Amino acid sequence: MPDTPAQPNEADIRLAQDMLFFAYRDFTNAADVILAELGLGRAHHRALHFIGRMPGMPVSDLLSILRITKQSLARVLNELVARDYVAQHQGRTDRRQRLLRLTPAGQALERRLFQRQRDRIAAAYAAEPQAVDGFRTIMRGIMDESARIYIDEAEHPSR
Amino acid sequence: MPDTPAQPNEADIRLAQDMLFFAYRDFTNAADVILAELGLGRAHHRALHFIGRMPGMPVSDLLSILRITKQSLARVLNELVARDYVAQHQGRTDRRQRLLRLTPAGQALERRLFQRQRDRIAAAYAAEPQAVDGFRTIMRGIMDESARIYIDEAEHPSR
DNA sequence: ATCCTACGTCAACAATCCTGACGTAAATTC
DNA sequence: GAATTTACGTCAGGATTGTTGACGTAGGAT
Numbered sequence: 001m002p003d004t005p006a007q008p009n010e011a012d013i014r015l016a017q018d019m020l021f022f023a024y025r026d027f028t029n030a031a032d033v034i035l036a037e038l039g040l041g042r043a044h045h046r047a048l049h050f051i052g053r054m055p056g057m058p059v060s061d062l063l064s065i066l067r068i069t070k071q072s073l074a075r076v077l078n079e080l081v082a083r084d085y086v087a088q089h090q091g092r093t094d095r096r097q098r099l100l101r102l103t104p105a106g107q108a109l110e111r112r113l114f115q116r117q118r119d120r121i122a123a124a125y126a127a128e129p130q131a132v133d134g135f136r137t138i139m140r141g142i143m144d145e146s147a148r149i150y151i152d153e154a155e156h157p158s159r
Numbered sequence: 160m161p162d163t164p165a166q167p168n169e170a171d172i173r174l175a176q177d178m179l180f181f182a183y184r185d186f187t188n189a190a191d192v193i194l195a196e197l198g199l200g201r202a203h204h205r206a207l208h209f210i211g212r213m214p215g216m217p218v219s220d221l222l223s224i225l226r227i228t229k230q231s232l233a234r235v236l237n238e239l240v241a242r243d244y245v246a247q248h249q250g251r252t253d254r255r256q257r258l259l260r261l262t263p264a265g266q267a268l269e270r271r272l273f274q275r276q277r278d279r280i281a282a283a284y285a286a287e288p289q290a291v292d293g294f295r296t297i298m299r300g301i302m303d304e305s306a307r308i309y310i311d312e313a314e315h316p317s318r
Numbered sequence: 319a320t321c322c323t324a325c326g327t328c329a330a331c332a333a334t335c336c337t338g339a340c341g342t343a344a345a346t347t348c
Numbered sequence: 349g350a351a352t353t354t355a356c357g358t359c360a361g362g363a364t365t366g367t368t369g370a371c372g373t374a375g376g377a378t
Contacts, residue, residue: 007282008280008281008285009263010277011314012280012284012291013250013273013276013277013280013281014212014273014295014313015295015313015314016280016284017208017273017276017280018218018309018310018313018316019295019299019302019310020182020183020186020210020298021205021304022298022302022303022309023179023298023301023302024179024183025226025302025306026301026302026303026306027176027179027301027302029226046180049180053173053177060311066173067184071209080227089311091182114172114173114176117172118169118172119174120162120301121167121171121172121175121176121301122167122172123300124223124297124299124300124301125167125171125175125297125300126167126203127300128293128296128297128300130293131292131293131294131296131297131300132167132171132213132293132297133290133293134287134289134290134291134292134293134294134296134297135175135290135293135294135297135298136174136178137290137293137294138283138287138293138294139178139179139181139182139285139294140178140282140283140286141176141282141284141286141287141290142182142185142186142280142283143181143182143184143185143186143278144181144185146217147181147184147185150177150181151174151177151178151181154177155174
Protein backbone atom coordinates (compact mmCIF):
# COMPACT_ATOMS: atom_id res chain seq x y z
CA MET A 1 0.00 0.00 0.00
CA PRO A 2 1.53 3.33 -1.04
CA ASP A 3 2.20 6.16 1.38
CA THR A 4 -0.17 9.09 1.47
CA PRO A 5 1.75 11.94 3.03
CA ALA A 6 0.08 15.25 3.74
CA GLN A 7 2.46 16.84 1.22
CA PRO A 8 1.96 14.67 -1.82
CA ASN A 9 5.13 13.98 -3.77
CA GLU A 10 5.47 13.89 -7.51
CA ALA A 11 4.92 10.15 -7.82
CA ASP A 12 1.58 10.48 -6.00
CA ILE A 13 0.42 13.14 -8.42
CA ARG A 14 1.59 11.25 -11.49
CA LEU A 15 -0.29 8.21 -10.32
CA ALA A 16 -3.43 10.27 -9.87
CA GLN A 17 -3.07 11.66 -13.40
CA ASP A 18 -2.83 8.16 -14.81
CA MET A 19 -5.79 6.98 -12.80
CA LEU A 20 -8.02 9.82 -13.90
CA PHE A 21 -7.18 9.11 -17.50
CA PHE A 22 -7.78 5.37 -17.32
CA ALA A 23 -10.86 5.43 -15.13
CA TYR A 24 -12.49 8.03 -17.33
CA ARG A 25 -11.44 6.28 -20.53
CA ASP A 26 -12.90 2.95 -19.50
CA PHE A 27 -15.95 4.39 -17.80
CA THR A 28 -17.02 6.40 -20.86
CA ASN A 29 -16.10 3.57 -23.15
CA ALA A 30 -18.58 1.28 -21.43
CA ALA A 31 -21.56 2.90 -23.15
CA ASP A 32 -20.01 3.17 -26.60
CA VAL A 33 -21.39 -0.07 -27.99
CA ILE A 34 -24.98 1.09 -27.60
CA LEU A 35 -24.20 4.59 -28.85
CA ALA A 36 -22.52 3.23 -31.96
CA GLU A 37 -25.56 1.05 -32.65
CA LEU A 38 -27.78 4.10 -32.71
CA GLY A 39 -25.36 6.37 -34.51
CA LEU A 40 -25.06 8.66 -31.52
CA GLY A 41 -21.90 9.99 -29.92
CA ARG A 42 -20.66 10.69 -26.45
CA ALA A 43 -21.88 14.25 -26.69
CA HIS A 44 -25.42 12.92 -26.98
CA HIS A 45 -24.90 10.68 -24.00
CA ARG A 46 -23.66 13.54 -21.86
CA ALA A 47 -26.70 15.62 -22.71
CA LEU A 48 -29.06 12.73 -22.02
CA HIS A 49 -27.37 12.05 -18.72
CA PHE A 50 -27.65 15.56 -17.34
CA ILE A 51 -31.14 16.17 -18.66
CA GLY A 52 -32.23 12.93 -17.04
CA ARG A 53 -30.51 13.93 -13.86
CA MET A 54 -32.21 17.31 -13.55
CA PRO A 55 -35.46 17.25 -15.50
CA GLY A 56 -36.76 20.68 -16.35
CA MET A 57 -33.28 22.11 -16.67
CA PRO A 58 -33.01 25.14 -18.95
CA VAL A 59 -30.57 25.14 -21.87
CA SER A 60 -28.31 27.65 -20.17
CA ASP A 61 -27.69 25.34 -17.21
CA LEU A 62 -26.79 22.50 -19.50
CA LEU A 63 -24.38 24.77 -21.35
CA SER A 64 -22.55 25.71 -18.19
CA ILE A 65 -22.33 22.10 -17.05
CA LEU A 66 -20.99 20.77 -20.31
CA ARG A 67 -18.80 23.83 -20.89
CA ILE A 68 -19.34 23.83 -24.62
CA THR A 69 -20.72 26.49 -26.90
CA LYS A 70 -24.35 27.04 -27.73
CA GLN A 71 -23.75 25.90 -31.27
CA SER A 72 -22.14 22.64 -30.27
CA LEU A 73 -24.99 21.89 -27.92
CA ALA A 74 -27.61 22.94 -30.47
CA ARG A 75 -26.49 20.31 -32.94
CA VAL A 76 -26.68 17.56 -30.37
CA LEU A 77 -29.90 18.78 -28.82
CA ASN A 78 -31.68 19.23 -32.13
CA GLU A 79 -30.90 15.66 -33.01
CA LEU A 80 -32.12 14.36 -29.67
CA VAL A 81 -35.35 16.31 -30.07
CA ALA A 82 -35.78 15.18 -33.68
CA ARG A 83 -35.41 11.56 -32.60
CA ASP A 84 -37.86 12.12 -29.77
CA TYR A 85 -35.45 11.45 -26.94
CA VAL A 86 -35.75 14.95 -25.50
CA ALA A 87 -38.75 17.27 -25.17
CA GLN A 88 -38.68 21.03 -24.68
CA HIS A 89 -41.27 22.96 -22.71
CA GLN A 90 -41.65 26.66 -22.29
CA GLY A 91 -40.70 27.95 -18.85
CA ARG A 92 -43.57 29.17 -16.69
CA THR A 93 -41.95 31.91 -14.71
CA ASP A 94 -39.68 32.84 -17.62
CA ARG A 95 -41.24 31.94 -20.93
CA ARG A 96 -38.00 32.49 -22.83
CA GLN A 97 -36.56 29.37 -21.29
CA ARG A 98 -36.78 25.96 -22.94
CA LEU A 99 -36.94 23.49 -20.13
CA LEU A 100 -35.52 20.13 -21.11
CA ARG A 101 -36.74 16.68 -20.15
CA LEU A 102 -36.38 13.17 -21.43
CA THR A 103 -39.28 11.65 -23.27
CA PRO A 104 -40.18 8.05 -22.34
CA ALA A 105 -37.96 6.92 -25.24
CA GLY A 106 -35.16 9.12 -23.92
CA GLN A 107 -35.55 7.67 -20.46
CA ALA A 108 -35.40 4.17 -21.86
CA LEU A 109 -32.25 4.93 -23.83
CA GLU A 110 -30.59 6.70 -20.94
CA ARG A 111 -31.34 3.70 -18.78
CA ARG A 112 -29.70 1.33 -21.23
CA LEU A 113 -26.60 3.50 -21.34
CA PHE A 114 -26.65 3.81 -17.58
CA GLN A 115 -26.66 0.04 -17.04
CA ARG A 116 -23.33 -0.34 -18.75
CA GLN A 117 -21.59 2.25 -16.66
CA ARG A 118 -23.40 1.05 -13.59
CA ASP A 119 -21.81 -2.38 -13.77
CA ARG A 120 -18.34 -0.90 -13.66
CA ILE A 121 -18.97 1.40 -10.72
CA ALA A 122 -21.04 -1.14 -8.83
CA ALA A 123 -18.27 -3.72 -9.10
CA ALA A 124 -15.68 -1.30 -7.80
CA TYR A 125 -17.91 -0.16 -4.94
CA ALA A 126 -18.96 -3.65 -3.97
CA ALA A 127 -15.41 -4.97 -3.91
CA GLU A 128 -14.21 -2.25 -1.53
CA PRO A 129 -17.17 -0.51 0.10
CA GLN A 130 -14.99 1.08 2.74
CA ALA A 131 -13.12 2.98 0.01
CA VAL A 132 -16.16 4.79 -1.35
CA ASP A 133 -16.07 7.71 1.08
CA GLY A 134 -12.45 8.43 0.27
CA PHE A 135 -13.15 8.24 -3.44
CA ARG A 136 -15.96 10.76 -3.16
CA THR A 137 -13.96 13.10 -1.00
CA ILE A 138 -11.02 13.31 -3.38
CA MET A 139 -13.18 13.56 -6.47
CA ARG A 140 -15.01 16.49 -4.89
CA GLY A 141 -11.68 18.06 -4.11
CA ILE A 142 -10.47 17.82 -7.69
CA MET A 143 -13.49 19.44 -9.32
CA ASP A 144 -14.37 23.11 -9.41
CA GLU A 145 -16.42 24.72 -6.68
CA SER A 146 -19.29 25.17 -9.13
CA ALA A 147 -19.37 21.43 -9.78
CA ARG A 148 -19.52 20.73 -6.04
CA ILE A 149 -22.54 22.98 -5.77
CA TYR A 150 -24.24 21.23 -8.67
CA ILE A 151 -23.59 17.85 -7.11
CA ASP A 152 -25.01 18.91 -3.77
CA GLU A 153 -28.15 20.12 -5.52
CA ALA A 154 -28.50 16.92 -7.50
CA GLU A 155 -28.34 14.96 -4.28
CA HIS A 156 -31.14 16.89 -2.57
CA PRO A 157 -33.66 17.49 -5.32
CA SER A 158 -35.78 20.37 -4.04
CA ARG A 159 -38.70 19.71 -6.31
CA MET B 160 -22.23 11.77 4.84
CA PRO B 161 -23.96 9.45 2.35
CA ASP B 162 -24.41 5.75 2.96
CA THR B 163 -22.10 3.33 1.24
CA PRO B 164 -23.92 0.01 1.24
CA ALA B 165 -22.30 -3.10 -0.17
CA GLN B 166 -25.04 -3.14 -2.82
CA PRO B 167 -24.80 0.36 -4.26
CA ASN B 168 -28.15 1.87 -5.14
CA GLU B 169 -28.93 3.93 -8.17
CA ALA B 170 -28.29 7.28 -6.49
CA ASP B 171 -24.78 6.16 -5.55
CA ILE B 172 -24.00 5.26 -9.13
CA ARG B 173 -25.48 8.45 -10.54
CA LEU B 174 -23.39 10.46 -8.14
CA ALA B 175 -20.27 8.61 -9.25
CA GLN B 176 -21.11 9.31 -12.90
CA ASP B 177 -21.40 13.00 -12.18
CA MET B 178 -18.18 13.03 -10.22
CA LEU B 179 -16.20 11.32 -12.94
CA PHE B 180 -17.44 13.83 -15.47
CA PHE B 181 -16.70 16.90 -13.36
CA ALA B 182 -13.38 15.77 -11.94
CA TYR B 183 -12.12 14.83 -15.38
CA ARG B 184 -13.47 18.00 -16.97
CA ASP B 185 -11.79 20.29 -14.49
CA PHE B 186 -8.61 18.27 -14.23
CA THR B 187 -7.99 18.25 -17.98
CA ASN B 188 -9.08 21.85 -18.25
CA ALA B 189 -6.32 22.93 -15.89
CA ALA B 190 -3.63 22.56 -18.55
CA ASP B 191 -5.58 24.16 -21.39
CA VAL B 192 -4.25 27.69 -20.96
CA ILE B 193 -0.70 26.60 -21.70
CA LEU B 194 -1.75 24.32 -24.52
CA ALA B 195 -3.74 27.08 -26.18
CA GLU B 196 -0.72 29.39 -25.95
CA LEU B 197 1.34 26.92 -27.93
CA GLY B 198 -1.37 25.90 -30.35
CA LEU B 199 -1.38 22.35 -29.05
CA GLY B 200 -4.36 20.28 -28.03
CA ARG B 201 -5.20 17.76 -25.39
CA ALA B 202 -4.17 14.94 -27.65
CA HIS B 203 -0.64 16.33 -27.61
CA HIS B 204 -0.71 16.59 -23.85
CA ARG B 205 -1.79 12.98 -23.46
CA ALA B 206 1.05 11.80 -25.65
CA LEU B 207 3.59 13.94 -23.81
CA HIS B 208 2.35 12.68 -20.49
CA PHE B 209 2.63 9.00 -21.26
CA ILE B 210 5.92 9.29 -23.13
CA GLY B 211 7.33 11.19 -20.17
CA ARG B 212 5.98 8.58 -17.83
CA MET B 213 7.55 5.62 -19.61
CA PRO B 214 10.53 6.84 -21.62
CA GLY B 215 11.59 4.43 -24.34
CA MET B 216 8.03 3.28 -24.95
CA PRO B 217 7.35 1.96 -28.45
CA VAL B 218 4.60 3.44 -30.57
CA SER B 219 2.45 0.34 -30.21
CA ASP B 220 2.31 0.69 -26.43
CA LEU B 221 1.24 4.29 -26.70
CA LEU B 222 -1.46 3.29 -29.16
CA SER B 223 -2.91 0.74 -26.80
CA ILE B 224 -2.85 3.14 -23.88
CA LEU B 225 -4.53 5.97 -25.72
CA ARG B 226 -6.89 3.62 -27.58
CA ILE B 227 -6.83 5.66 -30.74
CA THR B 228 -5.85 4.69 -34.24
CA LYS B 229 -2.38 4.82 -35.70
CA GLN B 230 -3.38 7.69 -37.95
CA SER B 231 -4.71 9.81 -35.13
CA LEU B 232 -1.56 9.28 -33.15
CA ALA B 233 0.67 9.85 -36.18
CA ARG B 234 -0.61 13.37 -36.65
CA VAL B 235 -0.01 14.30 -33.06
CA LEU B 236 3.32 12.53 -32.85
CA ASN B 237 4.66 13.99 -36.08
CA GLU B 238 3.94 17.44 -34.79
CA LEU B 239 5.61 16.77 -31.46
CA VAL B 240 8.69 15.45 -33.26
CA ALA B 241 8.72 18.37 -35.70
CA ARG B 242 8.65 20.81 -32.81
CA ASP B 243 11.40 18.90 -31.04
CA TYR B 244 9.37 17.86 -28.03
CA VAL B 245 9.70 14.15 -28.76
CA ALA B 246 12.61 12.10 -30.12
CA GLN B 247 12.45 8.68 -31.74
CA HIS B 248 15.19 6.07 -31.48
CA GLN B 249 15.44 2.72 -33.15
CA GLY B 250 14.88 -0.22 -30.81
CA ARG B 251 17.95 -2.34 -30.02
CA THR B 252 16.44 -5.76 -29.61
CA ASP B 253 13.80 -5.04 -32.23
CA ARG B 254 14.93 -2.53 -34.79
CA ARG B 255 11.45 -2.06 -36.22
CA GLN B 256 10.39 -0.26 -33.10
CA ARG B 257 10.56 3.50 -32.69
CA LEU B 258 11.17 4.11 -29.05
CA LEU B 259 9.80 7.41 -27.87
CA ARG B 260 11.26 9.83 -25.36
CA LEU B 261 10.89 13.47 -24.48
CA THR B 262 13.61 15.85 -25.56
CA PRO B 263 14.76 18.39 -22.96
CA ALA B 264 12.27 20.83 -24.49
CA GLY B 265 9.57 18.20 -24.23
CA GLN B 266 10.41 17.56 -20.61
CA ALA B 267 10.23 21.25 -19.86
CA LEU B 268 6.85 21.57 -21.53
CA GLU B 269 5.47 18.48 -19.87
CA ARG B 270 6.58 19.87 -16.54
CA ARG B 271 4.76 23.13 -17.09
CA LEU B 272 1.59 21.26 -17.99
CA PHE B 273 2.08 18.99 -15.02
CA GLN B 274 2.30 21.87 -12.55
CA ARG B 275 -1.21 23.01 -13.37
CA GLN B 276 -2.77 19.66 -12.80
CA ARG B 277 -0.57 19.08 -9.80
CA ASP B 278 -2.05 22.01 -7.94
CA ARG B 279 -5.53 20.58 -8.23
CA ILE B 280 -4.62 17.08 -7.08
CA ALA B 281 -2.28 18.29 -4.37
CA ALA B 282 -4.96 20.51 -2.88
CA ALA B 283 -7.47 17.68 -2.80
CA TYR B 284 -4.95 15.25 -1.29
CA ALA B 285 -3.66 17.72 1.28
CA ALA B 286 -7.13 18.67 2.47
CA GLU B 287 -8.13 15.05 3.13
CA PRO B 288 -5.06 12.82 3.19
CA GLN B 289 -6.96 9.98 4.82
CA ALA B 290 -9.22 9.79 1.75
CA VAL B 291 -6.43 9.07 -0.72
CA ASP B 292 -6.34 5.32 -0.26
CA GLY B 293 -10.04 5.04 -0.88
CA PHE B 294 -9.78 7.20 -3.96
CA ARG B 295 -7.07 5.02 -5.41
CA THR B 296 -8.87 1.81 -4.62
CA ILE B 297 -12.09 2.82 -6.37
CA MET B 298 -10.32 4.35 -9.34
CA ARG B 299 -8.43 1.10 -9.83
CA GLY B 300 -11.70 -0.77 -9.62
CA ILE B 301 -13.30 1.32 -12.33
CA MET B 302 -10.56 0.94 -14.92
CA ASP B 303 -9.84 -2.10 -17.09
CA GLU B 304 -7.52 -4.82 -15.92
CA SER B 305 -4.98 -3.79 -18.57
CA ALA B 306 -4.86 -0.30 -17.10
CA ARG B 307 -4.22 -1.70 -13.62
CA ILE B 308 -1.29 -3.63 -14.98
CA TYR B 309 0.12 -0.55 -16.65
CA ILE B 310 -0.22 1.44 -13.45
CA ASP B 311 1.54 -1.19 -11.41
CA GLU B 312 4.39 -1.17 -13.91
CA ALA B 313 4.65 2.59 -13.89
CA GLU B 314 4.94 2.52 -10.12
CA HIS B 315 7.87 0.07 -10.08
CA PRO B 316 10.00 1.16 -12.99
CA SER B 317 12.16 -1.86 -13.75
CA ARG B 318 14.84 0.11 -15.59
C1' DA C 319 -39.61 52.83 -24.01
C1' DT C 320 -35.14 50.77 -23.49
C1' DC C 321 -32.12 47.45 -22.38
C1' DC C 322 -30.74 42.91 -21.20
C1' DT C 323 -31.34 37.94 -21.30
C1' DA C 324 -32.39 33.26 -23.13
C1' DC C 325 -32.68 31.38 -26.42
C1' DG C 326 -32.24 29.87 -32.05
C1' DT C 327 -29.56 29.97 -36.30
C1' DC C 328 -26.34 30.68 -40.22
C1' DA C 329 -21.62 30.39 -41.89
C1' DA C 330 -17.05 29.04 -41.72
C1' DC C 331 -13.50 26.63 -39.71
C1' DA C 332 -10.32 23.59 -36.53
C1' DA C 333 -9.15 19.60 -33.77
C1' DT C 334 -9.64 15.06 -33.13
C1' DC C 335 -11.15 10.98 -34.24
C1' DC C 336 -12.38 7.17 -37.67
C1' DT C 337 -12.00 3.33 -41.67
C1' DG C 338 -9.65 1.17 -45.22
C1' DA C 339 -5.89 0.46 -48.04
C1' DC C 340 -1.15 0.03 -49.22
C1' DG C 341 4.03 -0.09 -48.44
C1' DT C 342 8.42 -1.35 -46.05
C1' DA C 343 11.71 -3.23 -43.05
C1' DA C 344 12.61 -6.50 -39.78
C1' DA C 345 11.46 -10.39 -36.84
C1' DT C 346 9.61 -14.96 -36.60
C1' DT C 347 8.12 -19.37 -38.14
C1' DC C 348 8.04 -23.24 -41.03
C1' DG D 349 15.64 -19.86 -47.21
C1' DA D 350 10.81 -18.72 -48.09
C1' DA D 351 6.55 -17.39 -46.17
C1' DT D 352 4.26 -15.06 -42.69
C1' DT D 353 3.65 -11.80 -39.18
C1' DT D 354 4.74 -7.60 -36.82
C1' DA D 355 5.80 -2.64 -36.18
C1' DC D 356 5.76 0.72 -38.02
C1' DG D 357 4.65 4.92 -41.90
C1' DT D 358 1.40 7.08 -45.06
C1' DC D 359 -2.40 8.41 -48.30
C1' DA D 360 -7.34 9.39 -49.05
C1' DG D 361 -11.69 10.51 -47.42
C1' DG D 362 -15.07 11.24 -43.94
C1' DA D 363 -17.58 11.89 -39.23
C1' DT D 364 -17.95 14.03 -34.78
C1' DT D 365 -17.30 17.46 -31.76
C1' DG D 366 -15.69 21.52 -30.82
C1' DT D 367 -14.76 26.76 -32.00
C1' DT D 368 -15.78 32.08 -33.25
C1' DG D 369 -18.64 35.67 -34.83
C1' DA D 370 -22.74 37.67 -36.28
C1' DC D 371 -27.55 38.28 -36.37
C1' DG D 372 -32.57 37.63 -35.01
C1' DT D 373 -36.57 37.20 -31.82
C1' DA D 374 -39.34 36.81 -27.85
C1' DG D 375 -39.85 38.14 -23.40
C1' DG D 376 -38.29 39.87 -18.75
C1' DA D 377 -36.50 43.91 -16.21
C1' DT D 378 -35.72 48.83 -15.39
